[in-house]
Amino acid sequence: MAKTLVIVESPAKAKTIEKYLGKDYQVESSIGHIRDLPNSASEVPEQYKQKPWASLGIDVEHDFKPLYVVPSEKKKHVARLKALVKEAREVVLATDDDREGESIAWHLYQELKPKVPVKRMVFHEITPEAIRNAIQHPRQIDENLVHAQEARRVLDRLYGYEVSPVLWRKVAPKLSAGRVQSVATRLLVERERERMRFRSAEFWSLEGLFRTLKDEGFTAALIELGGVRLATGKDFDPLTGQLKPDAKVVLLKKADAESLLERLKTTAFSVVSTEERPFTQKPYAPFITSSLQQEGSRKLGFSAQRTMRTAQRLYEQGYITYMRTDSTTLSKEAMEAARKQVRQMYGDDYLHPTPRTYDKKAKNAQEAHEAIRPAGSSFRTPQDVRGELSDDEFRLYDLIWKRTVASQMADARGRRMQVRLQGADAIFSASGKTIDFPGFLRAYVEGSDDPEAALEDRELILPPMQKGDEVRAKDMRTREHHTQPPARYTEASLVQALEGAGIGRPSTYASIISTIQDRGYVFKRGTALIPTWTAFATQALLENHFSRLVDYNFTARMEEDLDEIAGGRKEHVPYLQAFYFGDEGLKSQIQKQLDQIDPRAISLIPVPALEGSDIEVRLGKFGAYMKKGEASATLPNDIAPDELTLEQAEDLLSKGGDESILGQDPETGQDVVAKAGRYGPYVQMGEKTASLFPTDSLSGMTLERALKLLSIPRLVGELDGEEVWAMNGRYGPYLKKGKDNRTLATHEMLFTVTPEEARVLFAAPRTRGQAAAPLKVFEYPDRTPILVKVGRFGPYLTDGENNAYLRAGEDAHSLTAEKTRELMAERGKPPKAKAGKTARKAPAAKTSSKASKTAVKTPAKAAAKSSSKTSKATSKTAAKASKAASKAPEVKEKADWKDLKSHLDVLSDTERKLIVALRDENRKAEDVAPELGLDVKKAKGMMLQISKKLQEAWRKTVTA
Secondary structure, eight states, rough: OEEEEESSSOOHHHHHHHHHTTHHHHHEEEOOOBBBSOSGGGOOOOGGSSSTTTTTTTEEETTTEEOOOOHHHHHHHHHHHOOOOOHHHHHEEEOOOOOOHHHHHHHHHHHOOOSSSSEEOSBBBOOOOHHHHHHHHHHOOOOHHHHHHHHHHHHHHHHHHHHHHEEEHHHHHHHOTTHHHHHHHHHHHHHHHHHOOOOEEEEEEEEEEEEOTTTOEEEEEEEEETEBBOOOOOBBTTOSBBBBOOOOOOOOOHHHHHHHHHHTTTOEEEEEEEEEEEEEEEEOBBOOOOHHHHHHHHHHHHHHHHHHHHHHHHHHSSSSOOSSOOOOOOOHHHHHHHHHHHHHHHGGGGGSSSOOOOOOOTTTTTOOOOOBBBBBSSSHHHHHHGGGGGHHHHHHHHHHHHHHHHBBOOOOOEHHHHHHHHEEEEEEEEEHHHHEOOGGGGTTTOOSOOHHHHHHHOOBOOOOOOOEEEEEEEEEEEEEEOOOOOOOBBHHHHHHHHHHHSOOOOHHHHHHHHHHHHSEEEEEEEEEEEEEEEHHHHHHHHHHGGGGOOOOOHHHHHHHHHHHHHTTOOOHHHHHHHHHHSOOOOOHHHHHHGGGGHHHHEEEEEOOGTTTTTOEEEETTTTTEETTTTTEEEEETTTGGGOOOHHHHHHHHHHSSSEEEEEETTTOOOHHHHEEEEEEEEETTTEEEOOOOOOSSSSTTOHHHHHHHOOOOOEEEEEEEEEEEEEEETTTEEEEEEEEEEEEESTHHHHHOOHHHHHHHHHHHHTOOOOOOOOOEEEEEEEEEEEEEETEEEEEEEEESSSEOOOTTTTGGGGOOHHHHHHHHHHHOOOOOOHHHHHHHHHHHHHHHHHHHHHOOOOHHHHHHHHHHTTTTTTHHHHHHHHHHHHHHOSSSOHHHHHHGGGGSSSSSSHHHHHIIIIIIOOHHHHHHHHTOOHHHHHHHHHHHHHHHHHHHHHHHOOO
């Protein structure tokens, strides 16, 4: 009997929903989007390849019609869904109730082309009641939501594909621009510029430990001297760090503070005023997407992406409501469930007299969902579900449950007190805070990005005092203060800033923050997000030549326009026409500005700390570097722009870059140097270089270790009359004997492997893809172990199902269990299937493989082999062999650049940089040499030696 086919986005969601539906339903997953714009030229169908708009994937001349394709990795799954649709009695599209979900439902309908009835089913939580209600109340696909999502996708593609090439040509290759990511990067760069301009100022204060006549102690600080207020941090300009010109305050220097301290030590003090004011504090609104990301960062230390992935799992398993929402509204049943738990767990005194409602605060709030809360008409407590959830899931559920329950609790009530003391011409002040009734604070206290602000929430009780009471100063001390630059953004504060400006959508913030890190615009230090020099150069280009595209108000208005399209109040095609073809449109702006952009001006990054020194900071093809006259030096990746000082710059230039001399080789007396190169850290002695192993770091490099690394390749001994060498190659450590080789399990075996061990390895059959031992193994009580391994592209993490590469600047050797888990949660993806493996399974591929083996033989050898088998083969087979032989290519006598590129590992770091720039990037030695710290003559002279090395390496490969 035919069933109703229900299609959702994820397998986990399908598994949960299937439990709530009867045997008449079959629940399947689309595994996200089944169609999208082509990501590469290979995905463009043949009939469109010659179209002028093919590279965009959007027919801009005909109403911006997108070219949607099914990615190759989805074709098999889509075919399966089509087969299931043919067997179904009806199809229910049950994707999420937002623009993205509506778009997925529409693509499913368009691609699967069902001949049976189709319904659209929506729900905001995965509970039996919600699913049954959704099945009983279906609707149609909302075309307005689909148009809004399509417009957003087209906007992002036009922005990225039109602006990114400008960055490649004028700044550096492989950069990218994005409608929201560029604006988010601008926020970070502007904050870093403020920090670079900031000059810290020093000021001093006094504080003392005072005691009442009953010997009760409390602390008070000097606030006024001679009738004039004492300067505090608020009296200094936040942009410059200096005292505001119009500030009428007393500024204490160190000598002033010490002199005042001596004078006040013996002064008698008395209470001149007391003040007590009651206060009430209301609970916070239930979570929306952005506030959940902020609190996940502050309270749990989660990245925005980690928070959203964890929330996604909780939603799909039926523990919480939908986690992408701008609404702070709670349904009637949710408020009743929360109020019931308050009454049961805390008592009637802690319950607010009436159900609390909250207005939506998010700018451009678009979705009609509830706030994020525990699922169901009655909430399960964190303890009820602890055994069912992973550690991350439990901690986030606990946070959501507490915030939801607290939203229906009574106000917190208390008193704030202030006491003023006077001695001579000095006024001291002491403040206190008493909580009389904690109310909702029993369940939840919101986190803060500012540690000082967090201290203000503490209860601080002052002893009872009356005006005229005498107090004694028992201990008085001076305190030194320095004005602080504006704090860097954290993930939480960046989300808050984006939301406040109406830029982007809360559901996209996690991917935005991840993208700007992956693209090299930002790196993290602790919780702080720090823009790179690349971000500075990119922003300079966008601000100077495409200011509208990174204007905060313009970007926010784009979100409002998309909302208008989603609501059916605006047409999407005219809007796209104006954005792309208008007088101030994207296309015309690029055409006007392209020739006006001076790459040299863009690459120069102003650094206030270096003004007047003739030292320039520039962004080159290989990263940021400094230049003064003929001297140049690479800038270390871990120096934040606001931390670069004149002393550091001069020191780096004197050393020639990010390098340090570890000492001298005892045998030759040559300097042994540790350097940070484009292809990773390495050590050098004379012309000999050696890359660091994955477990090494520049900061921990010693002379002894460097000499050990430089000892590779190492002669292990002789075997069967041939030398055996231990070598470190492009794909890891191995043993080489003539034309034969064997992989070593770890890098350290390069130093320890013995002739006997080598004999055993070479006696064993050679295996392709031999796996090396992991660098580290982290085990967890609630999940499979995570291994740290080294692959072709560097260290990576794997748990057997998903792999995750480390970000730039992250060291494999310094990973902790918690950091490893976080990286896997953020970046883990199933490994892509290798084309070769798939091809070998097909008979056609096998035939092709045989043909290729025939093709590499010389005509003479192929003909001879064909002749020797003529008596056994049919004439038809012989004719085919002869034809293949006639087409076989001749063996090359000399390699071209395409062949040589695969042997760059035989070169030193400097040599690699030089030849890649001159051959791949088609640049001149005059431009490249300064970036590498070379004079032009030396750079040109190196080319002959580089060519010889590469040709020799190629010949050895061909011979082997």
